[in-house]
Amino acid sequence: MLQDNGFIKDKRLFLLDIDGTVCIGQRLIDGTREFLKAVKNSGGQFVFITNNSTRSIEDYILSFQKLGVMTDYTNFVTASFATVQYLKKHYDGKLIYVMGTKSLIRELKKNKIHVTTDCMDEDIACVLVSYDNQLTYEKIQDTCQVLSTCKVDYLATNLDYVCPIEFGYVPDCGAICQMLEHAVKRKPIYLGKPGTAMVDYALKLNHFSREETLVVGDRLYTDILCGHNAGVETALVLTGEATREEGEACEYGPDYIFRSIEELYKAWL
Numbered sequence: 001m002l003q004d005n006g007f008i009k010d011k012r013l014f015l016l017d018i019d020g021t022v023c024i025g026q027r028l029i030d031g032t033r034e035f036l037k038a039v040k041n042s043g044g045q046f047v048f049i050t051n052n053s054t055r056s057i058e059d060y061i062l063s064f065q066k067l068g069v070m071t072d073y074t075n076f077v078t079a080s081f082a083t084v085q086y087l088k089k090h091y092d093g094k095l096i097y098v099m100g101t102k103s104l105i106r107e108l109k110k111n112k113i114h115v116t117t118d119c120m121d122e123d124i125a126c127v128l129v130s131y132d133n134q135l136t137y138e139k140i141q142d143t144c145q146v147l148s149t150c151k152v153d154y155l156a157t158n159l160d161y162v163c164p165i166e167f168g169y170v171p172d173c174g175a176i177c178q179m180l181e182h183a184v185k186r187k188p189i190y191l192g193k194p195g196t197a198m199v200d201y202a203l204k205l206n207h208f209s210r211e212e213t214l215v216v217g218d219r220l221y222t223d224i225l226c227g228h229n230a231g232v233e234t235a236l237v238l239t240g241e242a243t244r245e246e247g248e249a250c251e252y253g254p255d256y257i258f259r260s261i262e263e264l265y266k267a268w269l
Contacts, residue, residue, distance in 0.1 A: 002248070003255045005267040008235065012044040013208035015199060015232070017217035018060075019052055020240020022261055025166040028067045029239055031262025036069055038265065045206050049198040049215070051079045051158035051173070051222060053130040054101045077202050079157045079192035080104060083128065084111045086155070086191050095123045097152070099143045100130035104157075119145050129180065129188060130157040131173040140180070147184040158192035160222055164240050193217075194225035199232060216264065218242060220250050228252040237261055 016022055022032040039046050048060070048071075055063070057076045064071045084107070087096060095114045098105055108115050116124065119142035127146050132139070146152060156177050162169035171179075177188055192198070203213065213232045217223020218240025224247075227234035236247045236254040239261070247257045258264040 002257060003233070005256055005258070008214060008256060008264070008268050011212055011214040011233075011268065012042075013202070013206055013213040014039055014044070014046045015049045015202055015213060015215045015227075016046055016261075017193075017219070017223045017240075018048050018050040020164040020218035021216060021223075021237055022048075023067075024164050024239070026063075026067075027166065028069070029261055031260060031265050033068055035261055035265035035268075038269070045208070046075060047202040047206070048076050049078075049193065049202060049226075050076075051131075051160050051192040052163070053079045053083065053104050053157040053173075053192075054133055056080065056103050056107045059103060074205065077198040077205075079130075079198075080107045081201070082195065082197045083130075083155075083157050083191050084108065084113060085197060087113050087126075087128075091126055091153075094125035095121060097121070097124045097127045097143070097146050098130070099135075099139050100128065100132050100157070101134050104130055117142075119143070124150060124152050126153040126155060127188075128155045128157070129173065129177055131160070131163060132176070133170075135176070144180060144183050147180065147186055154186055154188040156188035156190050158222070159190040159194065160219065162241065164218075169241075193222040194229055196226060196230040199226060199230040214256075216261070220246060220252075220254075224250065224254045225252055227254075235264055237264065 098115050159174045160172040161174040163172040210232050215227030215232050216235045220242050224234045234254040235256040238259050
């Protein structure tokens with residue numbers, strides 16, 4: 001059941017999706033800059049919890065700086081982070097074949113994950129697929145070869161089917177994995193949202209309770225389900241994938257629906 005929007009005035013920790021929630025492509029959605037500044041000035045905190053693994057945290061800090069939003073490492077928990085934690089726990093010292101961007105591969109190597117992009121490597125223990133805006137047919141073919149001919153595990157950074165950009169949408173990791181599934185008849189284990197690792201870590205790093213925390217996003221099956229799974233209230237914004245009708249019909253939330261981050265900001269003031 002939807003809550004009265006005025007109830008968000010008690011929220012102090014805002015866990016925000018990025019694509020479709022505060023940004024569309026390289027454009028900051030109206031009200032975002034003012035909202036984030038007000039949260040910090042009030043003694044609260046914002047943390048971006050994003051399934052987008054094409055960028056490192058350093059990339060995001062620079063990107064937001066260009067948009068007039070100052071951030072640091074404490075403002076980000078990414079799908080890349082969740083992926084690193086999972087790989088360290090389950091594949092420590094093992095070789096991971098990655099179909100992803102150069103930025104993701106750098107992030108994995110920086111965190112001491114053994115990575116290869118050579119489909120002929122005999123020591124591959126697991127395949128990792130991510131949203132890849134540098135995707136080529138050669139990468140697709142090589143990944144299909146590993147999944148079809150080798151006894152390896154299969155992971156993907158996130159479930160998202162589309163990524164919003166300036167003109168509409170492009171296929172995201174979930175859609176890429178569906179394409180691969182038609183060829184190799186395998187489904188991956190998805191990391192990132194709607195899993196709770198990013199929310200749990202953000203709460204651990206900050207001194208706010210779950211009751212003071214709000215997950216904000218534009219997708220029901222990742223953002224809103226993530227908050228629901230973590231026991232945190234959720235707000236759907238209508239600047240991305242989901243519609244109001246879909247939000248109102250969703251069995252696992254959201255607790256609030258706003259037209260945009262700007263409307264959420266005005267309700268929170």
